[in-house]
Amino acid sequence: MKKADDQLPVNTGRQHANTSRSGTDNVMNNLLESLHHDDFEQLAADIKQSLEAHRHWMQRITTALVARQPLEENQFIAVDAHLHCHFGRWLTKIFQDELFQQGSFLRIEQYHRQLHDAARTLIYQLNHHAEVDIAAFEKFMQLQKEFFDMVMMLFEFSVLNKQQFDPTTRLMNRRSVDSVLANEYSRMQRADDYYCCVAMADIDQFKQVNDLWGHDVGDLLLSHTAKIFNDAIRRHDTVSRYGGEEFLFIFPDMRLEQAGLVVDRIRKQLANSSISHHSHLHSVTASFGVTQLCRHCDIKGSVKRADIAMYAAKESGRNCTVTVDSQAVVGQTSYEHLNKEITELIRQHCKRVAPGTD
Numbered sequence: 591m592k593k594a595d596d597q598l599p600v601n602t603g604r605q606h607a608n609t610s611r612s613g614t615d616n617v618m619n620n621l622l623e624s625l626h627h628d629d630f631e632q633l634a635a636d637i638k639q640s641l642e643a644h645r646h647w648m649q650r651i652t653t654a655l656v657a658r659q660p661l662e663e664n665q666f667i668a669v670d671a672h673l674h675c676h677f678g679r680w681l682t683k684i685f686q687d688e689l690f691q692q693g694s695f696l697r698i699e700q701y702h703r704q705l706h707d708a709a710r711t712l713i714y715q716l717n718h719h720a721e722v723d724i725a726a727f728e729k730f731m732q733l734q735k736e737f738f739d740m741v742m743m744l745f746e747f748s749v750l751n752k753q754q755f756d757p758t759t760r761l762m763n764r765r766s767v768d769s770v771l772a773n774e775y776s777r778m779q780r781a782d783d784y785y786c787c788v789a790m791a792d793i794d795q796f797k798q799v800n801d802l803w804g805h806d807v808g809d810l811l812l813s814h815t816a817k818i819f820n821d822a823i824r825r826h827d828t829v830s831r832y833g834g835e836e837f838l839f840i841f842p843d844m845r846l847e848q849a850g851l852v853v854d855r856i857r858k859q860l861a862n863s864s865i866s867h868h869s870h871l872h873s874v875t876a877s878f879g880v881t882q883l884c885r886h887c888d889i890k891g892s893v894k895r896a897d898i899a900m901y902a903a904k905e906s907g908r909n910c911t912v913t914v915d916s917q918a919v920v921g922q923t924s925y926e927h928l929n930k931e932i933t934e935l936i937r938q939h940c941k942r943v944a945p946g947t948d
């Protein structure tokens with residue numbers, strides 16, 4: 591999605607270091623990389639509160655102008671009033687972090703200062719019983735509109751990010767990854783030589799982990815797994831939390847053979863890693879199923895095929911990678927028709943590319 595420089599874009603990809611960046615401005619990319627779920631929640635709450643305070647301020651000014659009642663309070667006439675209002679204090683706070691000292695945030699700061707300047711001009715006229723200049727009033731109203739529009743975009747961006755990411759792993763959630771899949775699918779339909787692979791990963795024996803060590807350790811291992819996955823993929827790949835202990839990878843512009851190798855490298859990285867918690871080392875493995883997005887079936891069909899391959903990996907001992915070529919079962923992989931026989935057919939074409947242990 592192409593956006594003008596001063597617009598706040600919709601997130602299009604991965605959080606953390608590998609966000610898919612097409613169309614997002616630098617400020618927003620930096621935010622996506624640096625903030626996590628809770629920060630976006632806080633950002634949205636702060637913006638809402640600050641905007642509310644500013645609405646109240648606007649209301650006081652408009653009422654005073656209509657009723658021709660002087661406003662002598664500092665918050666209306668001080669030269670640095672823009673620094674001391676609720677919104678100004680919030681901006682000062684976030685500007686301490688250089689992450690925010692750029693692009694869209696600077697524009698908002700500029701509008702905010704201009705809004706206070708324009709208000710001061712009007713209030714000066716009001717307090718000195720002069721005629722209120724209509725051009726100055728119109729400018730004030732225009733600035734107000736632009737300021738509110740811009741801040742609302744920031745608010746929506748924050749809320750959107752809160753909705754798009756899973757709080758435990760900080761990865762995209764299932765709902766938002768579906769739109770990434772839809773984009774890839776339509777890209778593939780447009781170009782004959784374009785390939786995209788998907789992989790399903792499921793943590794092995796995760797119930798035992800929870801039962802033995804508790805849910806907190808389970809959650810830690812989930813976020814550890816997410817970090818390993820997220821750090822291991824390319825900038826324009828995506829990994830999402832697809833279900834409880836299930837992750838879905840999307841590898842744009844990649845053929846099956848390569849995807850199988852990439853995924854198996856990730857599998858090994860996870861298997862060889864551990865986290866320390868209360869002086870215990872904990873680790874998990876996962877089983878992986880890899881396939882291509884298929885031109886001849888719907889998206890669900892391809893994801894289902896990856897899922898079946900992943901279950902084949904479970905059955906062949908866990909901690910391994912199974913690939914299945916969509917070409918082998920072309921024409922029969924529509925999601926609606928994935929009955930038992932088709933599932934069996936897909937399983938017959940599954941290829942285990944790695945031993946269970948290293």
Ligand SMILES: Nc1nc2c(ncn2[C@@H]2O[C@H](COP(=O)(O)OP(=O)(O)OP(=O)(O)O)[C@@H](O)[C@H]2O)c(=O)[nH]1
Nearest residue numbers: 792793794795796797798800805808809834835904
């Ligand atoms: N800690 C934690 N556990 C979760 C979360 N989501 C799902 N789980 C647990 O994941 C476990 C999945 O268990 P099963 O579906 O039986 O699978 P498994 O034990 O991983 O066994 P295999 O998949 O066959 O290797 C369940 O115990 C769920 O409670 C979560 O957000 N946090």
